[in-house]
Amino acid sequence: MSSIFCCSSPSPYRPAYLSHEAKFDPFIIWAKGSESSPSADSASFFQDPNNLPPYAVQFVRQVNFGAIEAKRYFIPHCKAGGSQIEFVEITEQDLITGNFQKLNSYKNFKCTTHNKFFEVNLYQKNPVNQHHWRLNIARPASEIDL
8 A cells, every 4th residue: 555645744835625525525634644446346446337426536645846656546435324425446447447537627735845846636537627618529519508
C-alpha cells in the first residue's frame, strides 16, 4: 500500500467552492489520513450496469511543474455499518467499462514541503454540467429546457 498524498498537510491551490463539493470532501478527508485499498475486486463494482458507483475520483500526483508520478482512480464504498465512506482503488479500464466521463469539476492541492502538486477530478456516468450546456448527439439542443 502506498499513501495517497505525500503527507497530511497539502494545502488547497486556488480553492473554490464547487457544486460537487459534497463528493470532494469525503475523498479529501479520507486521502489525507489513509492508505489506499487494494483494487483486486474493483471490476465487480462495474459488472452490473444498473448498480454502478455514483461517481469516481481521479487523483493525479506530480512533481510541481514536473513529471506525473501517479494517476489513480477511486470509487466511494460504504463500510458494513454504512456510516463511514471509504474509497476503493479501481483501474482506468473499470471507468471505461462503466462508461464514466470526466466532469468539468476539479480541485488542486500543493505541498511546498515535498514540492508536489495534486489534481483531483470527478468522473460520473452520463454527467450533466449545468454550467456548460453543450449541443451533442446524446443531448440535442431541442431537448434542453431553459
